Amino acid sequence: MEHLMRLAIDAAVKAGKEIMRIYNSPDQDFGIEQKSDKSPVTLADKAAHRCITKHLAPSGIPILSEEGRAVPYERRQTWHRVWIVDPLDGTKEFIKKNGEFTVNIALVEDGNPVLGIIYVPALSELYVGLVGFMANKCTGDGVLNFRSMPFLSREPRPFTVVASRSHMTPETEYYIKLMRKEHGEVQVVSRGSSLKFCIVAEGNADVYPRLAPTMEWDTAAGDAIARAAGRKVVDAETGKPLTYNKPDLHNPSFIVS
Numbered sequence: 001m002e003h004l005m006r007l008a009i010d011a012a013v014k015a016g017k018e019i020m021r022i023y024n025s026p027d028q029d030f031g032i033e034q035k036s037d038k039s040p041v042t043l044a045d046k047a048a049h050r051c052i053t054k055h056l057a058p059s060g061i062p063i064l065s066e067e068g069r070a071v072p073y074e075r076r077q078t079w080h081r082v083w084i085v086d087p088l089d090g091t092k093e094f095i096k097k098n099g100e101f102t103v104n105i106a107l108v109e110d111g112n113p114v115l116g117i118i119y120v121p122a123l124s125e126l127y128v129g130l131v132g133f134m135a136n137k138c139t140g141d142g143v144l145n146f147r148s149m150p151f152l153s154r155e156p157r158p159f160t161v162v163a164s165r166s167h168m169t170p171e172t173e174y175y176i177k178l179m180r181k182e183h184g185e186v187q188v189v190s191r192g193s194s195l196k197f198c199i200v201a202e203g204n205a206d207v208y209p210r211l212a213p214t215m216e217w218d219t220a221a222g223d224a225i226a227r228a229a230g231r232k233v234v235d236a237e238t239g240k241p242l243t244y245n246k247p248d249l250h251n252p253s254f255i256v257s
Contacts, residue, residue: 001115004059004107005130008083008117011055012103015048016121019088019103022047023122030095040091041067048087048103056083061107064245066217073247082108082245086217090193092166099123100165100192106220111243116224118194127198129221129228137202146202147229159183162205164212165190171211171253179207197222200256201229208256211236216249226256 022028022044031043049067056063064071065085076082083105088094090101099122107115118127126138135147161176168190180186189205197219199205210219223233223242233242236253 001130005115005128007056007059008105008107008115009126009128011052012105012117012119013126014055015051015087015103016119018047018051019044020121023094032095040095042091042094044094045088045091052085052087052105064217066215076245079245080110084108084217084220084244089218093192098192100195102193102195104194104217104221106224108220108244111245113220113224113227113244116221116228118198118221118225120195127225129225131224131228133228135201135225135229149203158185158187160187160189160205162189162191162196162199162208164196165192167212169212172209175209175211194218194222197226197256200231201226206257211253214251216244216251219251220244232257
């Protein structure tokens, strides 16, 4: 597992360099196209996908990527292990140039996320979660192991909800209203991409409600990191953990807390 973790970290960081090469190019128009679901895709999405698949290929583990070809469930159901990848999560934030985009790589075993890598190229920050063992944030200042930090040993702050910057819904607004009734003062923080998982995982927010459609590659890496940090990621209706490599790759609404 340590070898696979290092392989995934290397893939994420190198994909991040590809993304930033395009992001910082003064004469680059990003090559924005629209996919069938109306979401944008750029040259950076495609470059990161190629980079990650190249670096993960030696593992011999199948790769399920947002920018890869669709694989029928009849074939996928035979996969005991699978990499689930979003080469550029937060494409809208990338286009806006606000820095809130990530590279997401997760290793899933029998439907459960066991390893998560989230790299934030604009900040050179790396989140790593190995479920049952460790959850780290690596920056230029060193390594913070937030799995070992008691969740309540933080600076006093209001109950904090982190929500999507680009996908706020009436359901999420209603959820925040309920939290205000329950907790009084509530602070709402907006972030793009899988950074919302990271903020809850490291203890800087109490809950992330996602009451809107997502795909497995949007969540698998963040789910693993949150679980590794001792947080919960559950179906908003059933309270059960999310599962992956399903026949339908859409996620239900979920809560990270």
